[in-house]
Amino acid sequence: MTGNLPIQEMRAVPTESIRFKGMNMKWLRSQLAAGIVLALSLTPHTVATATEDLSGLIAELNQAWQQGRSKDIADRFDEALRIVPNDYRVHKAYGDFLTANRRNQEALAAYRRAAELAPNALDVHWAMWSLFDRMGDQNRAILGLQEVARLDPENPLARLRLAKALRNVDRLEESADSFRRATELDPDHLAYRLPYARALYDVLRYEQARREVETVLARAPKASPEAAAAQNLLGLVRGDSSDKGRRAVTNQNIAIPGVDMAMRGKRWALTRDKAWQLMRAERHTEAEPALREVLAIMPEDYKIHYDLGLTLMELGRYEEAIAAFRAGIRVSRFGEWYPDSLYRIGLCQVKLGRWQEAVSRFERVLEIQNWQKEEGYGMTFPDVNAVQAALDDARRRISASETTAVVPAAELTIELMRPRSETDPAPALDSSMPLPEAIPLPTQVAPLEVGYAQGWFRQMIPARGVVQDDLPTGLQEFIPIAPTDTFAPDDPEIIIVFTLTSVPSDEIILNTRWMAERAERELSNTLIGTDTAMLTLNDKSGYVRLKRPQDGWPIGVYRVDFYLGDQVDAYTHTAEARFRVVAAAQTR
Structure with a gap:
């Protein structure tokens, strides 16, 4: 029999299987490789040496079940896990397969085993977070994001996503700290400072919030989206609104000694x-x-x-x-x-x-x-x-x-x-850069957020793959595979998988504009592509995707703006997602 099956760990083979007196070890390795090929029953291969990696096998097996080519994939995974039980990638791939089939508890067990074998495997923790988020388990999803942020400490987008998750469960002080960390990691990305300012305002740190907004106004070009968004936020942080921050709710949980x-x-x-x-x-x-x-x-x-x-x-x-x-x-x-x-x-x-x-x-x-x-x-x-x-x-x-x-x-x-801002305005950061006058919001400028779902969307996840699951109710669900916010320049495509807060009452069209927000070889906010998704009464989720540019993805930060309907302007803007592209050696 011929095959081309890569094998990595001979130490994973049970000891009893090699205790045959006089048996040639090279022959044994060839027989083991042939056994795995037979068990997986994929296309014919030549026998590989024991030093080859398992990644080719995993990729082929993943492709088989994602394309629906085999009905006994679970059995094949079981066989692979029996033969190579200590390679975390097999457990991770099996968890992806179980996730796509809504066998959530089994998927969690597979991911946990993968995490035990490779505690620092970032892709495993992203997968666990995505599953917890889909299940609505906010507390464990936050723990997953905290682990992602710990393993990828130089990633500001992970900090922003964590900050939003903490904010959703009213852990406002922790959220503000996570926003702060994101701005420290990328201090020149002014859009990050605006949600940080709002977070500071909500925990009643008014002066710090005001300084962050005025920092953006002082540094951002006058006609930029950052300047327009900062101008919109300025009225709030200078105290001109009835909104005094989420921690400023009066008459709540007040206790007076001796008073019922x-x-x-x-x-x-x-x-x-x-x-x-x-x-x-x-x-x-x-x-x-x-x-x-x-x-x-x-x-x-x-x-x-x-x-x-x-x-x-x-x-x-x-x-x-x-x-x-x-x-x-x-x-x-x-x-x-x-x-x-x-x-x-x-x-x-x-x-x-x-x-x-x-x-x-x-x-x-x-x-x-x-x-x-x-x-x-x-x-x-x-x-x-x-x-x-x-x-x-x-x-x-x-x-x-x-x-x-x-x-x-x-x-x-x-x-x-x-309000104090009218009588004691903060100075610009440089005497040659005075604070600009009020900036009207251009119709082509979308409000800046921080790359998370809002409004129409419950969940919005960048990923390398996606599978469709037809639910028994007739609804369709798209499930992200290999979720992450960090991609390599040679990734063939990038996908944004989203879940709606509710099933649409009528057919809707979502247009997306993919912007190189800050990337090499590109001007700021350069449009690099578009995609459209149409949602019907049976759709509770969907996805948009963009193929790799001919010269690869430039390294930098990208933003995907979502617009409801055919008109693309600030009034139809519904949400946005962010991802980044780093050198291939930095992706894990």
Whole structure:
């Protein structure tokens, strides 16, 4: 019999099988190779020497089951594992086969055995992470990503993926630290600094978050996607939004010694509802004491301060109304009711004949009218036309003496204070590089993220291969094989396998643009290819792919932008994925 089967480890053969007196060792090795070929029953080969590697065998066996050429692959893997039990690659390949057939627990056992045999095999840990992620086991998926990051310590993309996974389970402080590590590994990749800034903001490290955004604004070219994305984030980190960060949620898990917090919360809710019902019925005289009772229970309830101000205005008690509005602003700073509270204070000043003070409040509202585009202010911002009309009327009524009057700085009231970024902006990193003006978002500039799934997608994984699994329900599932975020210049193709958060209710088209974000021989954000995926009612997952360029993949970082439908612009951008290409010697 002839064959061409590579064999690596003679030590893996059971001792009993070679204890034959007088047997020629060379003949034994040839017989063993022939036995494996017979067991695997693939195409004819010539007998290989014992020093050859098993990679050819594994590749051929993988190709056989991925192409569906054989129905007894599991038996063939069992035979290979019996003969060569201590080569981790066979266990890894078997785990891939089991994963593709949704035999998840058996696949985990195979991967774990591979990890025992080769603890530093990065491809094994990527495979385990991908399987845990598909199974929805977030905690073990995070452990898998932590191991990937440990084994590949110079890979910023692994740190970014880990940071997002930690963020999903509210481990925000650990997430921020992982983002920090990514920026340290690649400090010149400015897009990494933006999610890091958001992570810092969420753990209430406001000044650091602001510095990161302003670093991007100072370094990025004015018309670049990084600059546009940083400009969008600037309003948040400078304190101009009602969003104060995920760790800033008020009234949550508050404990006061000697106070029954559950009973306090119940009293607060019941009294608040009573006050609201009285306001709704325009029974303002009765509403006032109810509102004050709510504040006695929960003095940090800034919305009730605002409602009390409205009620006192209806009762004609304008000085008290101003005090109530100011108290609410003092509690919430620039919360969602700040613009309207400012406007109402101006109206109270008009009623009191203080025209100059009214003008300053109306002018401030018009100065921040762009805030109404933000989610937190859209429903609460006062009518700009009404504010402008009130301002014009107040200006006409100002006497000459009031026009020349100067209000001492010490008398500035709380409602006219600016976010710190308006009064004390951070300097640019270089005197020759001032901070740019506001940058409108071009329609061809997609918002920058960090290379993870979002919105439509539950999972998005770069991989070297993909298999299709037809589920009994009629749905199709595509499963990534050899997942990784690191490829070699000579890899024949790169695949992005994605899983949807839900089955589409109608046929959808996804267009992708493959960008060389920062790569050798290419300008930043150079388009290198496109691909399209069409999803129907039976699709819960899919993939896109790009073949290797003629001269190979340039070394660098790549981004794949996903767009919903045929139109490619910032408004149809739904997600993005990142991968990198390194020298072949650095891939493991």
